[in-house]
Amino acid sequence: MASEINDPGFIDLNFRIIEPVEKQIEAADEFFEILNSRRTVRDFTDQPVPFELIEKAILTAGTAPSGAHMQPWRFVVVQDPDIKARIKEAAEKEEYESYHGRMPDRWLRRLAPIGTDEHKPFLTIAPYLIVVFRITSVSDLGEPEPTYYSQESVGIAVGMLLAALHNMGLATLTHTPSPMKFLQEILGRPKTEVPYVLIPVGYPSPDAKVPDFERKELEEIMTVI
Numbered sequence: 001m002a003s004e005i006n007d008p009g010f011i012d013l014n015f016r017i018i019e020p021v022e023k024q025i026e027a028a029d030e031f032f033e034i035l036n037s038r039r040t041v042r043d044f045t046d047q048p049v050p051f052e053l054i055e056k057a058i059l060t061a062g063t064a065p066s067g068a069h070m071q072p073w074r075f076v077v078v079q080d081p082d083i084k085a086r087i088k089e090a091a092e093k094e095e096y097e098s099y100h101g102r103m104p105d106r107w108l109r110r111l112a113p114i115g116t117d118e119h120k121p122f123l124t125i126a127p128y129l130i131v132v133f134r135i136t137s138v139s140d141l142g143e144p145e146p147t148y149y150s151q152e153s154v155g156i157a158v159g160m161l162l163a164a165l166h167n168m169g170l171a172t173l174t175h176t177p178s179p180m181k182f183l184q185e186i187l188g189r190p191k192t193e194v195p196y197v198l199i200p201v202g203y204p205s206p207d208a209k210v211p212d213f214e215r216k217e218l219e220e221i222m223t224v225i
């Protein structure tokens with residue numbers, strides 16, 4: 001039984017230096033402007049998305065750092081209309097329960113400005129659903145071994161996935177139907193892969209609306225000591 005641990009040795013760091021500092025500031029400003037224009041979208045069209053964009057976005061997400069470099073993620077791309085329909089049916093069933101009893105009033109009050117309810121039409125309209133799974137354990141020398149810091153690792157990878165998709169002009173929704181176990185069953189993933197988030201991807205409908213939210217000011221989110 002071979003161990004899956006391998007030791008590839010070390011190579012020189014290939015670091016992208018940006019000089020002078022003005023160019024660093026320019027790069028920082030440009031990146032901020034791009035990411036600051038990202039919005040969570042709930043109204044999609046069925047306009048097809050080139051599959052190579054989805055592939056490139058997932059490759060980009062896969063560059064995320066991870067605990068012990070275990071890369072504890074799997075990205076399941078759903079394009080099959082029948083499977084999307086099954087996911088929609090199962091998600092709406094769970095969401096109905098959530099909106100009609102499982103979520104406390106204070107949570108529902110938080111969601112009211114966003115205008116969500118148990119109906120999830122985007123699950124069949126958006127051309128792709130990317131379902132992200134967190135790999136909780138691997139087999140090493142025939143024994144299960146946990147992945148390390150998998151929550152943090154997958155969270156970072158999802159952030160990078162959303163940024164990559166936004167940067168290529170695609171709209172996303174960070175959707176977490178709860179509980180998400182039905183995704184493991186419908187998509188046939190093993191018990192060691194736990195659903196983390198479901199991301200519909202596509203183009204926004206021309207009349208898509210988003211809440212008139214503001215982001216916290218720097219002073220509110222940064223503490224310097």
Ligand code: IYR
Nearest residue numbers: 095111116117175176177178
């Ligand atoms: N998962 C539900 C409820 C929901 C929860 C949060 I926190 C949100 O920011 C938005 C929705 C739904 O998708 O409707």
